Amino acid sequence: MTSGLPDWVTVLTAIFVLLGSILTLIGAVGLLRFNNFYARAHAPTLGTTLGIGCVLIASILYFSVLQSRPVFHEVLIMIFMMVTTPITLMLLVNAALHRNKDAGKDHKPFARTTD
Template sequence: MNNHLADLPAWAAVPAALLLLAGAGLTLIGTVGLLRFGSFYQRVHAPTLGSTLGIGCILLASMLIFSVLESRAILHELLITALMVVTTPITLMLLARAALYRDRSEGSDEVPPPPSGSTTVPKPGASDEAGV
Protein backbone atom coordinates (compact mmCIF):
# COMPACT_ATOMS: atom_id res chain seq x y z
CA MET A 1 0.00 0.00 0.00
CA ASN A 2 0.92 3.67 -0.31
CA ASN A 3 3.09 3.13 -3.32
CA HIS A 4 2.39 6.54 -4.70
CA LEU A 5 4.38 8.34 -1.99
CA ALA A 6 7.40 6.05 -2.45
CA ASP A 7 8.09 7.68 -5.81
CA LEU A 8 8.57 11.08 -4.20
CA PRO A 9 12.21 12.28 -4.25
CA ALA A 10 13.77 13.49 -1.04
CA TRP A 11 14.14 17.11 -2.21
CA ALA A 12 10.35 17.32 -2.36
CA ALA A 13 9.50 15.11 0.60
CA VAL A 14 11.51 17.05 3.20
CA PRO A 15 9.99 20.50 2.46
CA ALA A 16 6.53 18.94 2.23
CA ALA A 17 6.99 17.29 5.63
CA LEU A 18 8.18 20.56 7.16
CA LEU A 19 5.23 22.43 5.66
CA LEU A 20 2.76 19.86 6.97
CA LEU A 21 4.21 20.02 10.47
CA ALA A 22 4.30 23.83 10.45
CA GLY A 23 0.68 24.04 9.33
CA ALA A 24 -0.61 21.61 11.91
CA GLY A 25 1.51 23.17 14.67
CA LEU A 26 0.24 26.67 13.89
CA THR A 27 -3.35 25.43 13.90
CA LEU A 28 -2.81 23.75 17.24
CA ILE A 29 -1.31 26.94 18.72
CA GLY A 30 -4.32 28.87 17.43
CA THR A 31 -6.79 26.52 19.08
CA VAL A 32 -4.84 26.60 22.33
CA GLY A 33 -5.36 30.36 22.22
CA LEU A 34 -9.06 29.77 21.53
CA LEU A 35 -9.15 27.58 24.62
CA ARG A 36 -7.22 29.80 27.01
CA PHE A 37 -7.93 33.45 26.23
CA GLY A 38 -10.21 35.30 28.58
CA SER A 39 -12.79 37.22 26.60
CA PHE A 40 -14.48 36.75 23.25
CA TYR A 41 -12.65 39.69 21.67
CA GLN A 42 -9.29 38.10 22.51
CA ARG A 43 -10.48 34.68 21.41
CA VAL A 44 -11.58 35.84 17.97
CA HIS A 45 -7.95 36.53 17.06
CA ALA A 46 -6.52 33.14 17.93
CA PRO A 47 -7.96 30.73 15.31
CA THR A 48 -7.00 33.02 12.43
CA LEU A 49 -3.50 31.62 12.91
CA GLY A 50 -4.81 28.33 11.57
CA SER A 51 -7.15 29.73 8.96
CA THR A 52 -4.46 31.80 7.24
CA LEU A 53 -0.93 30.44 7.63
CA GLY A 54 -1.89 26.97 8.86
CA ILE A 55 -4.10 26.04 5.96
CA GLY A 56 -1.73 27.88 3.62
CA CYS A 57 1.18 25.64 4.64
CA ILE A 58 -0.85 22.45 4.24
CA LEU A 59 -2.15 23.54 0.83
CA LEU A 60 1.42 24.33 -0.27
CA ALA A 61 2.55 20.87 0.85
CA SER A 62 -0.34 19.28 -1.05
CA MET A 63 0.47 21.26 -4.21
CA LEU A 64 4.15 20.32 -3.94
CA ILE A 65 3.53 16.60 -3.44
CA PHE A 66 0.95 16.18 -6.20
CA SER A 67 2.87 18.36 -8.66
CA VAL A 68 6.08 16.35 -8.21
CA LEU A 69 4.27 13.02 -8.31
CA GLU A 70 2.40 13.75 -11.54
CA SER A 71 5.26 15.76 -13.15
CA ARG A 72 2.95 18.65 -13.97
CA ALA A 73 1.58 21.62 -12.07
CA ILE A 74 -1.43 20.65 -9.92
CA LEU A 75 -2.84 23.96 -8.84
CA HIS A 76 -6.46 23.30 -7.89
CA GLU A 77 -5.57 23.79 -4.21
CA LEU A 78 -5.45 27.49 -5.09
CA LEU A 79 -9.26 27.33 -5.08
CA ILE A 80 -9.33 26.61 -1.35
CA THR A 81 -6.62 29.24 -0.77
CA ALA A 82 -8.66 31.91 -2.55
CA LEU A 83 -11.81 30.85 -0.71
CA MET A 84 -10.10 31.07 2.69
CA VAL A 85 -8.44 34.42 1.95
CA VAL A 86 -11.76 35.92 0.88
CA THR A 87 -14.10 34.39 3.45
CA THR A 88 -12.18 34.38 6.75
CA PRO A 89 -12.19 38.19 7.26
CA ILE A 90 -15.84 38.39 6.23
CA THR A 91 -17.06 35.76 8.69
CA LEU A 92 -14.98 37.00 11.60
CA MET A 93 -15.99 40.63 11.00
CA LEU A 94 -19.65 39.58 10.93
CA LEU A 95 -19.21 37.54 14.09
CA ALA A 96 -17.34 40.27 15.98
CA ARG A 97 -19.93 42.85 15.01
CA ALA A 98 -22.74 40.55 16.12
CA ALA A 99 -20.97 40.02 19.46
CA LEU A 100 -20.43 43.77 19.87
CA TYR A 101 -24.10 44.39 19.10
CA ARG A 102 -25.18 41.80 21.65
CA ASP A 103 -22.86 43.16 24.35
CA ARG A 104 -23.95 46.74 23.75
CA SER A 105 -27.64 45.96 23.73
CA GLU A 106 -27.19 44.22 27.08
CA GLY A 107 -25.37 47.26 28.49
CA SER A 108 -22.15 45.35 29.17
CA ASP A 109 -19.24 47.23 30.75
CA GLU A 110 -16.59 45.37 28.75
CA VAL A 111 -17.25 47.12 25.44
CA PRO A 112 -16.97 50.83 24.68
CA PRO A 113 -20.22 52.71 24.16
CA PRO A 114 -21.40 53.36 20.62
CA PRO A 115 -20.06 56.54 19.02
CA SER A 116 -22.31 59.54 19.34
CA GLY A 117 -24.78 59.94 16.52
CA SER A 118 -24.97 56.21 15.90
CA THR A 119 -28.47 54.89 15.42
CA THR A 120 -27.74 51.22 14.88
CA VAL A 121 -27.81 50.14 18.52
CA PRO A 122 -31.20 50.19 20.20
CA LYS A 123 -31.78 50.83 23.86
CA PRO A 124 -31.79 47.74 26.07
CA GLY A 125 -35.18 46.13 25.83
CA ALA A 126 -36.23 48.01 22.71
CA SER A 127 -37.88 46.07 19.93
CA ASP A 128 -35.82 44.80 17.03
CA GLU A 129 -36.89 47.31 14.42
CA ALA A 130 -34.01 49.79 14.35
CA GLY A 131 -32.05 50.25 11.13
CA VAL A 132 -31.67 47.84 8.25
Protein backbone atom coordinates (compact mmCIF):
# COMPACT_ATOMS: atom_id res chain seq x y z
CA MET A 1 0.00 0.00 0.00
CA THR A 2 1.44 3.35 -1.01
CA SER A 3 0.83 6.56 0.89
CA GLY A 4 1.29 8.81 -2.13
CA LEU A 5 4.37 10.45 -0.65
CA PRO A 6 7.52 11.12 -2.64
CA ASP A 7 10.35 8.67 -2.00
CA TRP A 8 12.67 11.37 -0.67
CA VAL A 9 10.16 12.21 2.10
CA THR A 10 9.79 8.58 3.05
CA VAL A 11 13.56 8.04 3.18
CA LEU A 12 14.24 11.26 5.09
CA THR A 13 11.47 10.50 7.59
CA ALA A 14 12.83 6.99 8.10
CA ILE A 15 16.35 8.36 8.67
CA PHE A 16 15.16 10.85 11.29
CA VAL A 17 13.03 8.25 13.09
CA LEU A 18 15.90 5.76 13.08
CA LEU A 19 18.38 8.38 14.29
CA GLY A 20 15.99 9.48 17.03
CA SER A 21 15.45 5.92 18.22
CA ILE A 22 19.20 5.22 18.24
CA LEU A 23 19.89 8.35 20.30
CA THR A 24 17.15 7.44 22.76
CA LEU A 25 18.52 3.89 23.01
CA ILE A 26 22.01 5.27 23.74
CA GLY A 27 20.54 7.38 26.54
CA ALA A 28 18.76 4.34 27.96
CA VAL A 29 21.94 2.27 27.84
CA GLY A 30 23.77 5.09 29.61
CA LEU A 31 21.14 4.95 32.32
CA LEU A 32 22.00 1.31 32.92
CA ARG A 33 25.78 1.52 32.50
CA PHE A 34 26.81 4.49 34.63
CA ASN A 35 27.69 3.86 38.23
CA ASN A 36 26.15 6.75 40.20
CA PHE A 37 22.99 8.82 40.19
CA TYR A 38 24.58 11.97 38.84
CA ALA A 39 25.98 10.30 35.74
CA ARG A 40 22.78 8.28 35.30
CA ALA A 41 20.70 11.44 35.31
CA HIS A 42 22.79 13.04 32.58
CA ALA A 43 22.78 10.35 29.85
CA PRO A 44 19.02 9.89 29.43
CA THR A 45 18.50 13.64 29.47
CA LEU A 46 20.71 14.17 26.45
CA GLY A 47 19.57 11.05 24.64
CA THR A 48 15.90 11.75 25.18
CA THR A 49 16.12 15.40 24.17
CA LEU A 50 18.04 14.71 20.97
CA GLY A 51 16.06 11.56 20.18
CA ILE A 52 12.68 13.21 20.59
CA GLY A 53 13.92 16.17 18.55
CA CYS A 54 14.76 13.89 15.62
CA VAL A 55 11.44 12.05 15.81
CA LEU A 56 9.55 15.35 15.92
CA ILE A 57 11.47 16.65 12.89
CA ALA A 58 10.47 13.46 11.05
CA SER A 59 6.86 14.04 12.07
CA ILE A 60 6.92 17.66 10.90
CA LEU A 61 8.36 16.63 7.54
CA TYR A 62 5.99 13.69 7.02
CA PHE A 63 2.75 15.46 7.90
CA SER A 64 3.70 18.70 6.16
CA VAL A 65 4.14 16.86 2.86
CA LEU A 66 1.13 14.58 3.47
CA GLN A 67 -1.25 17.48 4.17
CA SER A 68 0.34 19.85 1.60
CA ARG A 69 0.69 22.60 4.19
CA PRO A 70 3.19 23.39 6.93
CA VAL A 71 2.46 21.48 10.14
CA PHE A 72 4.17 22.89 13.20
CA HIS A 73 2.25 21.41 16.13
CA GLU A 74 5.35 19.41 16.99
CA VAL A 75 7.33 22.61 17.49
CA LEU A 76 5.37 23.22 20.68
CA ILE A 77 6.28 19.74 21.91
CA MET A 78 9.93 20.38 20.98
CA ILE A 79 10.00 23.70 22.86
CA PHE A 80 8.38 22.09 25.89
CA MET A 81 10.93 19.26 25.91
CA MET A 82 13.91 21.56 25.38
CA VAL A 83 12.84 23.73 28.31
CA THR A 84 11.58 21.18 30.81
CA THR A 85 14.16 18.40 30.46
CA PRO A 86 17.20 20.41 31.64
CA ILE A 87 15.17 22.02 34.42
CA THR A 88 14.02 18.60 35.61
CA LEU A 89 17.63 17.36 35.54
CA MET A 90 18.81 20.31 37.65
CA LEU A 91 15.99 19.82 40.18
CA LEU A 92 16.69 16.10 40.53
CA VAL A 93 20.44 16.62 40.96
CA ASN A 94 19.91 19.42 43.51
CA ALA A 95 17.50 17.19 45.45
CA ALA A 96 20.08 14.38 45.44
CA LEU A 97 22.82 16.76 46.62
CA HIS A 98 20.55 18.00 49.38
CA ARG A 99 19.68 14.42 50.40
CA ASN A 100 23.38 13.46 50.50
CA LYS A 101 24.19 16.51 52.60
CA ASP A 102 21.40 15.65 55.07
CA ALA A 103 22.69 12.06 55.25
CA GLY A 104 26.14 13.30 56.25
CA LYS A 105 27.83 12.75 52.90
CA ASP A 106 29.06 16.31 52.55
CA HIS A 107 31.12 15.90 49.40
CA LYS A 108 30.59 16.96 45.84
CA PRO A 109 30.10 13.98 43.51
CA PHE A 110 32.56 15.14 40.84
CA ALA A 111 34.69 17.58 42.81
CA ARG A 112 38.27 17.87 41.63
CA THR A 113 40.94 17.80 44.25
CA THR A 114 44.00 19.98 43.95
CA ASP A 115 47.17 18.06 44.66
